[in-house]
Amino acid sequence: MTDTPARLLNLLSLLQTPREWPGSELADRLDVSPRTIRRDIDRLRDLGYPVEASRGAVGGYRLVAGTAMPPLLLDDEEAVAIAVGLRAGAGHAIEGVDEASVRALAKLEQVLPSRLRHRVSVLQNATVPLTRGDGATIDPQTLTVMASAVTGRERLRFAYRAGDGAETRRQVEPYRLVSTGWRWYLVAYDLEREAWRTFRVDRVSDPYPTGSRFTPRELPTGDAAEFLSSSMARIKPELAIDVSFAAPAEFVASRLPASIGPLEPTGEHSCRLRATLSGSLEWVAVRLAMVDCEFTAHGPSQLLTYLNDLGGRLTRAAGQSTVPSAERSAAQEG
Known part of the structure; x- marks a missing residue:
C-alpha cells in the first residue's frame, strides 16, 4: 500500500x-x-x-486514552447506532442531552453517506421511545439545522407559532440552544424586532440558514441559560414550592427532571423538595402526581388549591368507585 x-x-x-x-x-x-x-x-x-x-x-x-479527544473512525454500523441514539435524545429533550450533543449530531449527519442517512431515518421512524419528561417532541432535523447555524454564526429564517397560535416569520442571529430537561429553546437576536428573544423549538418549523454570516452580539445578561431563565420568569411568575415525599431521594429524583432542583433526604425513606420554579402551576402539579409515591405539599397556597381541585376531578373521573386493592392489582397485572 x-x-x-x-x-x-x-x-x-x-x-x-x-x-x-x-x-x-x-x-x-x-x-x-x-x-x-x-x-x-x-x-x-x-x-x-x-x-x-x-x-x-x-x-x-x-x-490509549489521551488528554484530548482525537478524531474517530466509525464503521457503518457504529455511525448509524450513534446517530440514532443522538436523534432520539435530541428529539425528546432528555435530561443530559444538551447543545453539545446536538452539535455532535449535526456534524455526524453532515458527513453521513446517503445510504446511512436512509438507515438512520428508517430506524428512527420505526421506534417509539419511552422517555421521562413530558415536553413536546421535536424533529431532530430542526435541532441540527439550528445547531449548525449557531456554530457557523449564520443568520436563520423560520416560521414560528406563538403560544396564542399566531404564526409569524422570523429572521434571527442564533446565539445558543438551551435544554431545560423537557424542552429546547433557541436564544437569538430578532432582526426585525431589534431585540433578544427566546423561541421554543417545538414551535419552530421550516428553519433554514440564509448564508449571511454575522458577528455575535453581547447578551444583555449573563450566559444563554441565565437569559432564558430571566425571560421565563418574566412570562410566568416564579413558584416557590415545598413538598415532602414518602420515598427515598434517589427514587424521587429518578422521576423528576433534574432541572427542578436538588432533593434533601430527611430519612431513609423520605425526602423534601424546596425549589423556586418558573413553570406553570398545572405542570408542577402533574409532575408531582407522576412521582408515584405519597407526598405532602406544604406550599405555596395556590399549589395546594390546585392539587385539591385536581384530586377532586380525578376522583369524579373514576366515578368515586371503591375497587378492592386485590382487584386493582389483578387488573393492573392483566
Missing part, C-alpha cells in the same frame, strides 16, 4: 479496535514493512493520537 494518507487511515482504524496489535500483524494487514509501521505510528503520534508501544517478543501497539 503506497498511498500514505490511505494507509494511515487504515492503520488508525485497526488501532481503534480495543486490542493490542503486534507490529508484524499490522505490517501484514497493510502489506508494508515493520519499519514503515513504526514510521506511521510516529506520524499518528504527531497528529495527537496516543499510541502506546509495549516491548518484548509479543509486544505491539494499542491506542
Whole structure:
C-alpha cells in the first residue's frame, strides 16, 4: 500500500479496535514493512493520537486514552447506532442531552453517506421511545439545522407559532440552544424586532440558514441559560414550592427532571423538595402526581388549591368507585 494518507487511515482504524496489535500483524494487514509501521505510528503520534508501544517478543501497539479527544473512525454500523441514539435524545429533550450533543449530531449527519442517512431515518421512524419528561417532541432535523447555524454564526429564517397560535416569520442571529430537561429553546437576536428573544423549538418549523454570516452580539445578561431563565420568569411568575415525599431521594429524583432542583433526604425513606420554579402551576402539579409515591405539599397556597381541585376531578373521573386493592392489582397485572 503506497498511498500514505490511505494507509494511515487504515492503520488508525485497526488501532481503534480495543486490542493490542503486534507490529508484524499490522505490517501484514497493510502489506508494508515493520519499519514503515513504526514510521506511521510516529506520524499518528504527531497528529495527537496516543499510541502506546509495549516491548518484548509479543509486544505491539494499542491506542490509549489521551488528554484530548482525537478524531474517530466509525464503521457503518457504529455511525448509524450513534446517530440514532443522538436523534432520539435530541428529539425528546432528555435530561443530559444538551447543545453539545446536538452539535455532535449535526456534524455526524453532515458527513453521513446517503445510504446511512436512509438507515438512520428508517430506524428512527420505526421506534417509539419511552422517555421521562413530558415536553413536546421535536424533529431532530430542526435541532441540527439550528445547531449548525449557531456554530457557523449564520443568520436563520423560520416560521414560528406563538403560544396564542399566531404564526409569524422570523429572521434571527442564533446565539445558543438551551435544554431545560423537557424542552429546547433557541436564544437569538430578532432582526426585525431589534431585540433578544427566546423561541421554543417545538414551535419552530421550516428553519433554514440564509448564508449571511454575522458577528455575535453581547447578551444583555449573563450566559444563554441565565437569559432564558430571566425571560421565563418574566412570562410566568416564579413558584416557590415545598413538598415532602414518602420515598427515598434517589427514587424521587429518578422521576423528576433534574432541572427542578436538588432533593434533601430527611430519612431513609423520605425526602423534601424546596425549589423556586418558573413553570406553570398545572405542570408542577402533574409532575408531582407522576412521582408515584405519597407526598405532602406544604406550599405555596395556590399549589395546594390546585392539587385539591385536581384530586377532586380525578376522583369524579373514576366515578368515586371503591375497587378492592386485590382487584386493582389483578387488573393492573392483566
